[in-house]
Amino acid sequence: MSLPYRHIALIGLGLIASSIAHAARRAGFEGRITGTARSAETRAEAARLNLCEVCDTPEDAARGADLVILCVPVGAMGAVAQRIAPVLAPGTTLSDVGSVKARVIEEVGPHVPEGVHFVPSHPIAGTEQSGPASGFAELFDNRWCLFTPLEGGDPQAVADLRAFWEGLGARTEAMDAAHHDLALAVTSHAPHLIAYTMVGVADDMRRVTEQEVINYSAAGFRDFTRIAASDPTMWRDVFLNNREATLEILGRFTEELFALQRAIRTGDGDHLHAYFTRTRAIRRGIIDAGQDIGAPDFGRAVARKTGDRT
Amino acid sequence: MSLPYRHIALIGLGLIASSIAHAARRAGFEGRITGTARSAETRAEAARLNLCEVCDTPEDAARGADLVILCVPVGAMGAVAQRIAPVLAPGTTLSDVGSVKARVIEEVGPHVPEGVHFVPSHPIAGTEQSGPASGFAELFDNRWCLFTPLEGGDPQAVADLRAFWEGLGARTEAMDAAHHDLALAVTSHAPHLIAYTMVGVADDMRRVTEQEVINYSAAGFRDFTRIAASDPTMWRDVFLNNREATLEILGRFTEELFALQRAIRTGDGDHLHAYFTRTRAIRRGIIDAGQDIGAPDFGRAVARKTGDRT
Ligand SMILES: NC(=O)c1ccc[n+]([C@@H]2O[C@H](COP(=O)([O-])OP(=O)(O)OC[C@H]3O[C@@H](n4cnc5c(N)ncnc54)[C@H](OP(=O)(O)O)[C@@H]3O)[C@@H](O)[C@H]2O)c1
Ligand SMILES: NC(=O)c1ccc[n+]([C@@H]2O[C@H](COP(=O)([O-])OP(=O)(O)OC[C@H]3O[C@@H](n4cnc5c(N)ncnc54)[C@H](OP(=O)(O)O)[C@@H]3O)[C@@H](O)[C@H]2O)c1
CATH class of the missing domain: 3.40.50.720 (NAD(P)-binding Rossmann-like Domain)
Structure with a gap:
């Protein structure tokens, strides 16, 4: 070709x-x-x-x-x-x-x-x-x-x-460019800022040691650390140059997060369960579209099997 | 043995x-x-x-x-x-x-x-x-x-x-149990709630189609969708039963997120750059501790090479 x-x-x-x-x-x-x-x-x-x-x-x-x-x-x-x-x-x-x-x-x-x-x-x-x-x-x-x-x-x-x-x-x-910037704020820019933030919070915790954060990061957090290991200059520039769309999505995110926090506080298990059920469909779509692999844990388990033991 | x-x-x-x-x-x-x-x-x-x-x-x-x-x-x-x-x-x-x-x-x-x-x-x-x-x-x-x-x-x-x-x-x-629950709120429970929330926001967006969210999810978001594909019952129970620690960490998270949003709004690139640089060290620690692999993108690239093309 x-x-x-x-x-x-x-x-x-x-x-x-x-x-x-x-x-x-x-x-x-x-x-x-x-x-x-x-x-x-x-x-x-x-x-x-x-x-x-x-x-x-x-x-x-x-x-x-x-x-x-x-x-x-x-x-x-x-x-x-x-x-x-x-x-x-x-x-x-x-x-x-x-x-x-x-x-x-x-x-x-x-x-x-x-x-x-x-x-x-x-x-x-x-x-x-x-x-x-x-x-x-x-x-x-x-x-x-x-x-x-x-x-x-x-x-x-x-x-x-x-x-x-x-x-x-x-x-x-x-x-068009504005639509691109909004779509990417959802699929990439806001998630990156959120991952950076969560890793920053962990890094700041004084009551949980850094070694604990590192050792017990298996579930959830370590995926955030990968995202938050991205280049600081590239990402600074992304946020400064896609300001409005990123801030809009983060505003929506904060609203939803507050609603879920309220459900936790009031013990509204049905709301939580329904929310967590709904979000599974998107994952299925991403795998079906060939944009990720369905192997558990991104197939990392396989890497683990052959990895060094300490 | x-x-x-x-x-x-x-x-x-x-x-x-x-x-x-x-x-x-x-x-x-x-x-x-x-x-x-x-x-x-x-x-x-x-x-x-x-x-x-x-x-x-x-x-x-x-x-x-x-x-x-x-x-x-x-x-x-x-x-x-x-x-x-x-x-x-x-x-x-x-x-x-x-x-x-x-x-x-x-x-x-x-x-x-x-x-x-x-x-x-x-x-x-x-x-x-x-x-x-x-x-x-x-x-x-x-x-x-x-x-x-x-x-x-x-x-x-x-x-x-x-x-x-x-x-x-x-x-x-x-x-002790209280320390366990706080440490896990940082490394697992709060990150899961955040991932569920972000996927929920994407699912709710009317101006960005679901197919766009799926197709353009390569960077950042699709990692969140994996986390948010976890079992709804298990996670409802985790949040309802580790309420205080989860809410405490989410409170800290929201504070930091607001600070970063303010930096974006005011164009404070130095603050963003310094924050994004600091969070890289934890990733290094996790890889050194054998809790994740250092291959780019969790080694997913390899899976991609052998994957179907559409
Ligand atoms: N990484 C991703 O996930 C990704 C995905 C899609 C699009 N992008 C976009 O692709 C572009 C490049 O990203 P990348 O990941 O390839 O970045 P990268 O690996 O960090 O490389 C950036 C390159 O730009 C050069 N550079 C940096 N600042 C410069 C300046 N002020 N003037 C001239 N050259 C400069 C760097 O030179 P030195 O090494 O000498 O500093 C380096 O060669 C960015 O606009 C990014 O938004 C990135
Ligand atoms: N998944 C993780 O990442 C992970 C990691 C560490 C610890 N844990 C903990 O391990 C435990 C099990 O998690 P899992 O991932 O193995 O869950 P799972 O795959 O969803 O399996 C849960 C099992 O519990 C049974 N069960 C559910 N509700 C029950 C009830 N009310 N009474 C009796 N049995 C019931 C289920 O039976 P049916 O199939 O018949 O409903 C199923 O066999 C949870 O406490 C979780 O917090 C999970």
Whole structure:
């Protein structure tokens, strides 16, 4: 299968960019992949990993590419776009993988030169790890990559980029940016803030030791710690740039939490039981849609069997 | 290795009881294992699975056993203990695996006959699945089983039961019941309520469709759905019976969540970044303690590679 570009430039070389590079090669892409990162360390690591042709500056990486993908934290997108804008030739597709769309469009949009096609996108796939060594070719397999195309944009540029992401293993869907940001506040942004908060509370408890929190974390809490191990810069930028939707969902969450707390306080077991029964259906849907595996405990039990005993 | 009992009775035949049966056999236990469940369906399923000698009543299951373990939801412990009390011979050890300890001690304690050793315990191990078919021998491997022994109880009975759980693969620790209930409110009960709440909020959203919630759940939310797929009866009973500690932790959680919401609203990125950095250390500790695996995404990526594509 051939991807509809000759030269891909990746600005930022973390989890998403490195996964794009691996997945493109797996798809048979034989053109150039150039890339750059902010720090010399990350660039050196990417070079050592043979991830792509590593350039010292975003301008050098972007020059001559027919697809440039911004793979930096959401808060850095505008500045990076401004910097590379002068080297983008007409006909180039400029995209990004930011987890927030309306704000990125606001920040990047004004810098896009005449004749360059800006096609914002967001692959709904990730892990809690970051950096150039964390990527893998399968990351996007069977995951959704959402597109929030600009009004009046070039339909062919959007179609090509969708074909590209499908070549990387993803399914694609288009929607408007505000809807994207609300949907993601529900499925990703609010859950991350909640997980960070709960882990913070545990860390703060003086009457329960840290070692107890660690040892007795089997049920529930350790899943939160995985989520809360995600990159602090990426997530700071997500919350600051998807403020309204995140705060709206958190407001709803707090309301519901208060209702459940009241049920606990008043001993309303029927309310609790009914609530806990209703939430099971969504899990079933997620497994049926191939977005998670049905093995108990994410199949972690298997890993445990072969793990070291202390 | 030999377990210090001849005849084990399991009252309730769900995830925990069936895992005990498998783990005891793996440990070389050759004595009798009798058991019973509330419904004829569960008893029939357990018999079909050859889990143990299935009896029609708790009394029949408990009669003659030197170790009786109550494996029913926390709210049912008292009634079950009352029912089997008349058949327990002096010298028998009566234990339970309830996720809450102070309340179970209050409810079961008064029914324990003279000469019977009541040793409350709680294996910190589970999955979101339930029923007699969900158990497996490795469930307790390298997990902690907590003991909350009664004052003035028989030390040898406690030592024997600790040896039993160590034979099943667990590590053991003793503490007082109130401390247990607070620690578990942090590591398990509050996180479960929070996960149920977040999944409930998603389910309620009218502006984001259920299919969107399902499809875009890759990052964060789908981990919550696993937790929120746990048994409604078990969890209703946990919250109603560990009310004070759960509400205390939820109160702390809400305070912290409000502080983080304020940081988002006021754009205080430094506060967010510092908070998100601090929570990473606990994750490291959990992995180092062998309580989770360090593979990205719980190693789910591997399952994905071999999964069906649609
Ligand atoms: N991780 C996920 O789960 C996920 C999923 C979907 C989308 N996304 C989005 O994908 C983007 C990248 O995320 P990632 O997980 O790949 O992050 P990552 O692994 O942390 O990598 C980020 C990259 O951006 C560079 N960078 C950071 N700040 C920069 C700045 N101010 N100017 C220029 N370059 C900068 C970093 O360079 P240095 O290493 O030199 O600092 C690094 O190469 C983010 O917008 C994120 O919202 C993430
Ligand atoms: N699952 C976990 O993660 C976990 C971890 C540690 C401890 N625990 C504790 O272990 C205990 C059992 O949990 P589990 O996960 O094994 O539950 P489960 O798979 O749902 O099984 C519960 C068993 O108890 C029986 N039962 C339910 N209500 C009863 C009643 N009113 N009277 C008599 N029997 C009744 C059920 O019989 P039917 O099938 O006929 O209804 C079933 O056999 C609970 O106290 C729980 O707090 C659970």
